[in-house]
Amino acid sequence: MTATHASPDHSLDSFGDAAASATRVTPGNALRPEDIAVRPDKPSDDVAEYALRLGDDSLILAQRLSHWISRGPELEEDIALGNIALDLLGHARSFLIYAGHTLGRSEDDLAYWREEEEFRSAWLFEQPNGDFGVTIARQLIVSIYQHLLYSRLVNSSDTMIAAISAKALKEVDYHRDHATQWTLRLGDGTEESHERMQAALEFVWPYVDELFDEDALFERLGDAGVRPSTLREQFDAEIAAVIDEATLSLPALPRAMGGGRRGLHTEHLGYLLAEMQVLARKHPGATW
């Protein structure tokens, strides 16, 4: 793939360059979930499965982060974490709507009416918020990972995956900056904050490896997806630089088993879904 990826499909042109070339971002003319919902594009079964993974990662983390609104250490953080959650929810909706075109289900069918074992998110995303340090440690890992991932996915051979990624990329760049700035402050702040931030990193670190696991799906996806193993080296370098500058140390801990991509989750996801789905499930068939 080249940066000027020429596609004969011009149907996304109205969304601006972000969607048309999938390599540039045009602020103010971004692709919205509602726009995707009315488009006829149907991903292949494999791309739909991939979109589910991408969407579930962001959905589960958005649900976690939204709990911070009205509980942050400063008003500015209520706004910042809320913003990040809102961005992630937007990405999730886009990916789920797109996957749903092939799966024959709406975004809300997928969010509210799937069972735990049907969710494809990795374990890191469902880990509890903990204190602000744990939330920031989780966000640092996620943002660096997603930034690298979307930087490559803007060149996906699947036009819609590329377009959604182009929009997401601009946003996760801010998330990465926010998490980095806080990691520096907590790591190199007070003695207490240093200890808490180190403990936070150790809490989330076992869940890093799963992000880079590969299975047969990636062989079938070809240029539509990005092999996560190819992101690992840069991820390690970027996160090590932040951790080092924050006077923290890179944890050396065994990885957690993982299995989220196959629907095997930690015990945390069940509670998260119970809360998220309870109202929708009380009223089957209702619209809101």
Place this chain on the structure above:
Amino acid sequence: MAAAKLQPVPTAGNEAPAPERSAEDIAGQAYFDRIIAEDSRIEPKDWMPAAYRKTLVRQISQHAHSEIIGMQPEANWITRAPSLKRKAILMAKVQDEAGHGLYLYSAAETLGTPRDVLNQQLLDGKAKYSSIFNYPARSWADMGAIGWLVDGAAIANQVPLCRASYGPYGRAMVRICKEESFHQRQGFEILLELSHGTPEQKQMAQDAVDRFYAPALMMFGPPDDDSPNSKQSMAWNIKRFSNDELRQRFVGMIVEQAKVLGLTLPDPELRFDEETGQWIHMELDWQEFKDVIAGRGPCNAQRMARRREAHEDGTWVREAARAYAEKQLKKVGAA
């Protein structure tokens, strides 16, 4: 911190006894009186009477606190919102409220009282906030009723404040009112969707309106004959209409909207009086109003506990940010 740069200013309780008026004060008062008479704006560096400043700090900070505490009943439903679109809208709305709190604290800071002092007054239970937020958000339909009735009442109250004589307050209100009108519309839409939904959904919507109608009408404050501060605020061009006038205007607005919703306002006495051109509504339970303000509402303790918990849990984070900033400053100094 911004606090250090600001002039110490009398706040509630620690005001020094007024010394004899200086020539500067006399000239200042004359300027102030002229600005008010011309219906122009007082700006932060202008001379202003201590009581004007004190009234504004109290009113603006109460408004800011209301935005911040008001996040809680709606945040209560973010994680359970029944569709992803509604979840996104609700998150954006609650975030707007935090933003309103920030503008308002900034406006109050221009009067010389820093945000952390105001925040401490809230945490210590010395500052008030709108009593409506001490009612629980029991169902999803409450997100609709809060948007439609509570934000609607807030707009009716706040639109005239865009013309408040104190510049930073008036300008903050312009932006806040724009966002509030979106909030009201989203509340209306939630109720519209519910009232056209299943019988259970419609019942949920009616129940929410039944519970929020009277508390929303009370948001305009006590009746005019029992509102001791109103007269001075009107003389200073802070307040433009009386509590009862604003309440009237609001009732007239929601009567028509309730018809579109197909919901009933729980007010057996509600009628338009052709003779006076006024809406007659039921007598409100002012004892309940006073009880809730005095801390005896359903959620006062819960709301304050949540705010204090967030503040205390965040202490180490704020300390870390301060320590980091000091270290960076030293590094710059050493370089």
